[in-house]
Amino acid sequence: MKNKSxxxxxxxxxxxxxxxxxxxxxxxxKGITSKIxxxxxxxxxxxxxxxxSTYIRTLNRLEPHDSGxxxxxxxxxxxxxxxxxxxxxxxxxxxxxxxxxxxxxVLRNITLAPQKVKGLKRSDADEVAMxxxxxVGIPEQASKFPSQLSGGQQQRLAIARALAMQPKIMLFDExxxxxxxxxxxxxxxxxxxxxxxxxxxxxxxxxxxxxxxVADRFLFxxxxxxxxxGTPDHFFNNPQEDRTKLFLSQIL
Amino acid sequence: xxDKKLKWIFNTFSGSVFNTVISTFCIVLLFFVINNLxxxxxxxxxxxxxxxxxxxxxxxxxxxxxxxxxxxLWISSFLIFSSLKSFISPSKKELTFIFxxxxxxxxIFTTESSIFKVIITLMISSFSYLLTKYISDTxxxxxxxxxxxxxxxxxVPLVFCLLLIADGPKPTLWGGFLLNIILASVAxxxxxxxxxxxxxxxxxxxxxxxxxCTVYIETIRxxxxxxxxxxxxxxxxxxxxxxxxxxxxxVVVRAMIILSAFTxxxxxxxxxxxxxxxxKGQIEAADSLNLNVFTKxxxxxxxxxxxxxxxxxxxxxxxxxxxxxxxxxxALTDLLQVGRIIxxxxxxxxxKALEALSVVAFMFWIVSIALSNLSSRVEKSMGIGTR
Numbered sequence: 006m007k008n009k010s011x012x013x014x015x016x017x018x019x020x021x022x023x024x025x026x027x028x029x030x031x032x033x034x035k036g037i038t039s040k041i042x043x044x045x046x047x048x049x050x051x052x053x054x055x056x057x058s059t060y061i062r063t064l065n066r067l068e069p070h071d072s073g074x075x076x077x078x079x080x081x082x083x084x085x086x087x088x089x090x091x092x093x094x095x096x097x098x099x100x101x102x103x104x105x106x107x108x109x110x111v112l113r114n115i116t117l118a119p120q121k122v123k124g125l126k127r128s129d130a131d132e133v134a135m136x137x138x139x140x141v142g143i144p145e146q147a148s149k150f151p152s153q154l155s156g157g158q159q160q161r162l163a164i165a166r167a168l169a170m171q172p173k174i175m176l177f178d179e180x181x182x183x184x185x186x187x188x189x190x191x192x193x194x195x196x197x198x199x200x201x202x203x204x205x206x207x208x209x210x211x212x213x214x215x216x217x218x219v220a221d222r223f224l225f226x227x228x229x230x231x232x233x234x235g236t237p238d239h240f241f242n243n244p245q246e247d248r249t250k251l252f253l254s255q256i257l
Numbered sequence: 258x259x260d261k262k263l264k265w266i267f268n269t270f271s272g273s274v275f276n277t278v279i280s281t282f283c284i285v286l287l288f289f290v291i292n293n294l295x296x297x298x299x300x301x302x303x304x305x306x307x308x309x310x311x312x313x314x315x316x317x318x319x320x321x322x323x324x325x326x327x328x329x330l331w332i333s334s335f336l337i338f339s340s341l342k343s344f345i346s347p348s349k350k351e352l353t354f355i356f357x358x359x360x361x362x363x364x365i366f367t368t369e370s371s372i373f374k375v376i377i378t379l380m381i382s383s384f385s386y387l388l389t390k391y392i393s394d395t396x397x398x399x400x401x402x403x404x405x406x407x408x409x410x411x412x413v414p415l416v417f418c419l420l421l422i423a424d425g426p427k428p429t430l431w432g433g434f435l436l437n438i439i440l441a442s443v444a445x446x447x448x449x450x451x452x453x454x455x456x457x458x459x460x461x462x463x464x465x466x467x468x469x470c471t472v473y474i475e476t477i478r479x480x481x482x483x484x485x486x487x488x489x490x491x492x493x494x495x496x497x498x499x500x501x502x503x504x505x506x507x508v509v510v511r512a513m514i515i516l517s518a519f520t521x522x523x524x525x526x527x528x529x530x531x532x533x534x535x536x537k538g539q540i541e542a543a544d545s546l547n548l549n550v551f552t553k554x555x556x557x558x559x560x561x562x563x564x565x566x567x568x569x570x571x572x573x574x575x576x577x578x579x580x581x582x583x584x585x586x587x588a589l590t591d592l593l594q595v596g597r598i599i600x601x602x603x604x605x606x607x608x609k610a611l612e613a614l615s616v617v618a619f620m621f622w623i624v625s626i627a628l629s630n631l632s633s634r635v636e637k638s639m640g641i642g643t644r
Contacts, residue, residue: 067541093547104542108560118546170546
């Protein structure tokens with residue numbers, strides 16, 4: 006709360022213009038137009054099947070969109086491989102199921118991409134990785150395998166892995182939904198620290214306590230559309246739409 | 258220790274009545290089997306094996322070329338026994354087992370003329386094992402292990418060199434157990450990497466590649482190996498271009514081509530099963546980290562896919578090894594063929610088929626059991642990072 010007033014919101018870094026996406030007959034996104042600014046923390050929420058996960062997955066083309074225009078860091082996302090590489094190297098992603106590489110050690114999970122994509126030397130990559138592990142609070146686990154960590158530690162490792170590529174934007178796809186309740190806090194703490202450091206973040210989450218404290222802006226999704234957007238205060242004190250009111254009353 | 262054994266006996270015979278009956282029955286059965294086996298071994302005349310030692314092991318290779326086989330044996334025993342400690346680290350039980358098998362082999366195959374060379378082999382084996390045991394705690398071991406891996410990779414080419422240099426015997430004269438081993442190594446050595454590519458091709462999103470790979474796999478798998486070998490015998494030369502005398506290649510090479518193709522098709526399907534077991538999240542994570550296709554495939558997907566299918570893979574390899582005995586169709590005399598022909602054609606050994614064939618079976622069994630043990634070892638050592 007205390008930092009938020011001081012925080013500078015920067016230039017526009019992501020803009021989506023009327024994007025749509027269908028899976029067979031089901032239309033997951035029905036025209037999403039949004040803008041995300043540098044250093045902004047945006048929380049996306051809404052009922053299941055509302056398209057919120059699909060939305061953030063289109064932002065690094067894990068799901069190709071059907072129509073509309075997505076511009077990330079000045080580059081339009083198309084089939085073009087070069088554009089895609091530019092976008093993906095600037096966008097980190099954290100998944101609900103962690104998606105760690107189970108056959109690689111904790112350290113190697115982090116160093117793999119910097120070494121292979123950025124061409125870092127092994128020793129430099131190791132140093133970067135150790136610093137990140139310290140940052141997320143699990144440096145002593147470096148030589149273990151992911152399966153030997155607790156769920157919360159695994160998700161913190163996943164965050165460190167994404168950060169190792171020094172992304173400008175971080176996407177979080179329900180990062181705490183697969184965790185036991187007592188482990189949620191440790192992950193949210195890391196995310197809060199990240200937000201305070203000025204990272205641009207888009208989080209799909211239903212952790213409203215965290216969202217209220219950290220987010221600059223909320224996007225409420227329902228049935229493939231952004232139904233309402235605004236500041237946390239706006240949502241908690243004065244939501245306008247009936248669907249928003251109904252959903253908030255169910256989860257709070 | 259004694260307590261444990263008593264407990265074991267107690268557990269075997271106590272419990273339900275049914276349990277006791279079954280256990281007693283099994284023990285009686287075991288007793289009869291072992292009794293008959295020992296009777297068979299002591300009452301048979303093993304001359305059929307000892308006299309034809311050379312034929313069984315290296316086929317019709319002339320006597321003056323025998324040194325090639327011996328040097329191959331020495332190199333392989335050095336490799337096998339020096340790898341034991343580093344890569345397998347066998348328990349006492351397993352060491353005893355290996356020792357027993359080596360002793361049985363020596364008993365079967367040593368003759369007066371070769372006793373000196375057999376002793377050299379045994380010395381090389383024990384020396385290599387003791388050497389690796391001695392240096393296993395020193396830093397040299399890492400370099401030594403790298404050297405071993407290097408040697409393993411180049412073993413097959415090395416064997417070919419040894420067989421061919423200095424005007425070696427014609428490949429059609431290769432035979433016996435040596436031929437089985439060579440064919441199986443080539444089939445696996447070429448078939449496995451090819452199979453890997455075909456599996457990736459079949460899983461590819463590019464339609465042309467996918468169709469080619471699918472057609473290849475299904476065609477090769479669709480007909481029996483015997484049919485393919487017969488095709489190699491009659492038809493393959495007509496498909497090959499005439500220059501370099503390619504249309505006149507040796508039947509041994511034809512057998513290698515067919516066996517490799519066969520292995521690659523089966524391996525491809527096994528690996529494809531592994532590829533399908535990779536969760537989609539792994540690929541998404543790799544994509545989100547901007548890994549390129551090569552890194553994604555070689556570091557994320559394949560290691561996980563292959564680990565899942567190691568048991569199936571090794572059993573394919575064991576199958577291939579045993580299938581090499583089908584090359585008798587190409588008029589090659591492999592181990593099984595030798596064991597079959599001698600009691601039929603050599604008047605001295607008429608009717609000794611049982612002795613000859615049981616030794617043949619024993620030889621195949623040794624390699625198969627070694628491979629299957631290797632598979633469980635690899636599985637265990639790769640199990641560290643399982644989810």
